[in-house]
Amino acid sequence: MGPDSAPGPAVPWQKVLWERQPFPDNYVDQRFLEELRRNEGVRQYRYWSVVKEAGFVGQQLSCVALFITLWLYMEQGLLSPEMLLLTSLVCALLGYGLHQVLTSQIEPGCEPRTRLADLQSAAIFLSFTFGFSPVLKTLTESVSTDTVYAMSAVMLLAHLVSFPYAQPSPPGSLSLNAALFASVCLASRLPGALHTFAMLSCALLVFALWPCLLQRLRENAPNQFTGVCVGMCIGGVGGLGTQSLGGAMLLAIALGSVTLLCPLLLVRLQRHKDNIHGPWDEAEIHEDLSRFLH
């Protein structure tokens, strides 16, 4: 019955079912679990490379902080909408130029979008935003200010959580929509229609176009990319510091824990990883099978 009553191993045990073997059904051979593999294909992380990757998360956090800083300036009337529009335009042109340079470097064979098409979509977008800004301005008038702030906070958080950090361009539709929803909410609390327009254009710049540029940078110039991230973090903390010292402190702490503490935890906890694989695992299909369909 039990394994104790098993006959002497005259014939070696085989891991097969089709043969009636002279072993009891609950026989445990020495080869039991020999196909077990532990921690297969586990990536060994190095601290500084993880910090570099985490810097991108910090950068996005700073982007949000920077946007809020700009909004605070606008709301208090310290920054005129014309000034913001002008700065945005200059930044957009500079960024566009940089983007063109980086794109032409990477894919010469691919059909690039023409400048005309870019200009066209920019014009359409700006004219629509400009036309609708009075509407957007009064959109949330019947909603209490507290609600609007709470909603913006939640939406910005949603933007940060759902942002596709692995492939930042183009920003995922959920994260982009959440960010734009938050900026519409915030912009509608500004004094005038032009303010709203300026704020929304700025939001587009920060949440839609900037991540595209960053990704190009990350692909083509990783060293500069790290520099830009550090610059953004410092800029975010500094900008917020001019408005609220407490906020700046909080942001600095958040950035520190995201970029320094969390990678440390990840690297430390990595050695406790015990991942087991074996023949029972569901096979994965690695090939691209869509080529048979399309």
Place this chain on the structure above:
Amino acid sequence: MGQRRRVANPPSQGVAGARTDCVRVSDRKHNICMVSDFFYPNMGGVESHIYQLSQCLIQKGHKVVIATHAYDRRKGVRYLTNGLKVYYLPLQVMYNQSTATTCFHSLPLLRCVFVRERITVVHAHSSFSAMAHDALFHAKTMGLNTVFTDHSLFGFADVSSVLTNKLLTVSLCDTNHIVCVSYTSKENTVLRATLNPEIVSVIPNAVDPTDFTPDPSQRQEDRITIVVISRLVYRKGIDLLGGIIPELCLKHPDLHFLIGGEGPKRIVLEEVREKYQLHDRVQLLGALEHKDVRGVLVQGHIFLNTSLTEAFCMAIVEGASCGLQVVSTRVGGIPEVLPEDLITLCEPTVRSLCAGLETVIAQQRSGSLPSPASIHARVKNLYTWKNVAERTEKVYDRVAGEEVLPLDRRLWRLRAHCGPVSGSIFAFVAVLDFLFLLLLQWLVPDRLMDDAVDATGPHRLWRQETIVKQTKSRSHSKGATSS
């Protein structure tokens, strides 16, 4: 503990004494209750396993009843062939034909079944079935011996498997014996539930060889037909099949595919058929009834299985039994199932499967493959239900001699085996279950429950003239409904 019931061995008869006992009376008969959420009218591997095993055990003279949940209007007590009694208990179905579990609500009805049928061994099936786990839990509370059969493989990588594996650990840590359908499945279950491998037996599934006989006259000789019979779902590798079909059809103009089964991935095959204009060469037959499967199998030359995970693949045995050459992916327990000359194993990629199929097609053309009759002759005795029943009977004999842990040691074992947090939680649940059982025993004492009339087992009345009339009308009466 007063929980051990009258039919079970007295607790004083410990493990050591019991082992000699079970060797001495190897022909002792058991009262077995199979519990699973999955039973007819639902169709699948687990369902037919329970049915076939029960039938063979009945023929060997054991008493078998089945407890499952109610399917639509099918609730109450039913009798199947040879007096196999099925309790369709009115429990709420939650997801995928599995009942919801609260650990308690099924106790009154399951206790009633166990007491009135004088059950000695509770045999639960399938780790996906909440009712099976509930039954194991209650049976242990009531002091009955328990056996569990695991029919499926699980990974360890994602969050859901971490949770289900923990639940399995809790459920199996004081179960007397576990049955797996292949050695790979045994390794998997031992790891998932952190078990002692010696209480896990490997008993493969079986097929009825008389249902699957070859008939080469059904084959069309001007073409080579590849048969695929599986549910059309991701886990069965239907995406791979969608890659294989155009690849091979372009190379071999006389190649035909016959695909039986239904599922969400049917659209993939339909798209492939549409794009490559293969309507006359790829036939999608839709869902097949079990009796029609043989009729489809005998039309083919090659049986293809593209599963990504499989504990024991019944389909390839059925295919081989019908005399087809089998090509399959090398996953799970499949390499253990058929001898190497009857199966061509490939990696789960389109390229490897195509290469394997091409080899077999070339052999088919040159006529170097063994004849269907010779394949059938080799396969027909490999997996029989009689053999499965004999081996399961040994498990019951062994289990019947074992002691069911009394409550205090059960709690200790849960704490020691399942970690401090979940162990404590489930120890608490076990105490609650025990208190609930005491309450039920006070409300409806065992002596007030009428012992059921046996239709199977040593005291069966099924064949006796006076009862036949009574039980027959019972089985088809619609009065067996719950209120």
Place this chain on the structure above:
Amino acid sequence: MMEDEAFTDINGKTISLDCQSHSSFCREFTVSSPKTSMAKVMVYTCCVWLLSYTVFFFTQNTAVLSAAIVITLVSMMLHIHFVKVDHESLLVIGSLGIQLSSNYASGRETTTFIEMNKIKDIVINEAIYMHQIIYFLCVLLKDPSEPDAVSSVVPLFQSSKPRLNCLVKIYKSCQEILSKC
């Protein structure tokens, strides 16, 4: 011929079965439930009155007390008239049919008669009742146009719910008569 035997119902209460054999083709089975005990009535009444007195104590409204008295009396009457069955009987007359009657504690009697040509058989069946699985006796009815199919099922002794040994006794006796016609 007449015998009176004591059995229990599924809750363990004593019931008595009275088999009366009027002739070889006609038998009557009567299952009598125990009488409602005085103590139980007292306990229920006391509960209702204590409750109403508590409400009265806080509201100081005498209507509560009178309502309680009325409710107790009315519910008692309803109970003995519609719920509490004193005895149920089954009269089997070979070649004629089956008469089922239940007598309530108030003396009210309901009677049903089933013709023999509608009766397919009398069987003992199993069913899930609340959280128990019980045996019960039932009459299988058929449509005279379709003699092989069961058209519906009439359960017997629904309120007394005797246990299997009692049911088997009635069943065997009934089959004796049914087999003769």
